[in-house]
């Protein structure tokens with residue numbers, strides 16, 4: 379079974395409630411209709427039911443759960459919970475109510491926080507920063523993790539790389555210039571995510587423009603320091619660097635440039651040194667290599683909220699709903 383079919387089968391086996399807060403947008407409505415028809419997930423749409431149904435046109439979203447902040451029966455509870463969550467920032471009940479009425483992303487995140495929903499998927503019409511800020515502010519990092527970061531599962535047409543063409547790329551969407559501690563944390567969490575989603579042993583490459591000392595620069599030193607921290611923190615994870623992309627994934631190049639490495643030539647988890655490299659890198663592989671890019675999926679967050687690229691299709695949204703459901707299953711265990 380291919381990766382996406384496997385994720386969909388898992389999602390259907392233990393159906394979760396997923397919020398699609400961009401509820402008047404066509405791709406979201408098409409995706410909602412598909413999720414409901416295929417019984418992939420129960421879908422929450424935020425806003426006025428009649429207006430959403432009108433926006434949906436021929437897409438049948440009538441079986442969705444509609445939450446209209448203007449007349450939601452639990453609104454007072456949600457307002458109080460948001461004000462409580464942000465009381466250290468001085469948020470009043472009035473401010474909380476206004477935010478929830480004005481911004482469906484805050485409403486969606488609160489439904490997840492209050493266990494009314496299991497997860498949220500957004501970002502088809504909101505930037506990543508606007509999508510992730512409510513989640514970071516309200517849900518926070520999961521216990522045992524220092525940082526929320528993001529990854530893509532890349533399903534490529536190059537079976538000679540990764541595990542039959544599947545690799546995890548991180549962090550391509552959230553942390554803009556991680557320091558060595560943060561980079562080490564991203565590496566550790568990415569290893570766990572690879573195991574959780576792909577079910578295979580992770581082999582983590584900490585990418586750079588240098589392999590094992592071939593170049594000198596502060597950017598290289600940052601990755602070298604991160605590798606040292608990661609090896610100390612995660613002694614059981616197969617992890618190495620600093621290493622160039624070709625040495626990380628191509629057997630012959632790995633043998634030539636990093637002969638003593640345990641991951642060179644066979645890495646399946648690629649940790650990029652910063653978001654420029656990660657974001658450009660995943661889009662290069664997706665567009666030139668015609669790979670499927672599932673994500674960005676958040677890791678290290680207390681509950682599942684996931685972003686989309688604004689260039690996504692309805693099918694991409696359905697895929698991220700499936701991955702979010704699987705994440706909710708894993709986190710619930």
Ligand SMILES: CC(C)(COP(=O)(O)OP(=O)(O)OC[C@H]1O[C@@H](n2cnc3c(N)ncnc32)[C@H](O)[C@@H]1OP(=O)(O)O)[C@@H](O)C(=O)NCCC(=O)NCCS
Pocket residue numbers: 506507508510511514515518519524525526527550551552553554657674
């Ligand atoms: C997501 C992003 C907006 C967060 O930025 P920020 O300036 O830290 O935002 P804020 O200061 O409003 O932070 C919001 C909260 O999230 C927390 N936070 C921010 N980044 C975090 C992280 N990586 N892990 C855990 N918590 C984080 C902050 O501590 C803050 O908490 P507080 O409000 O309780 O004090 C920023 O990292 C960003 O813009 N990233 C790039 C997104 C992007 O454009 N990607 C490219 C396309 S995919």
Ligand SMILES: CC(=O)OP(=O)(O)O
Pocket residue numbers: 501504505506550551657673674686687688689
């Ligand atoms: C993940 C990503 O790059 O998102 P967007 O294309 O919306 O900026």
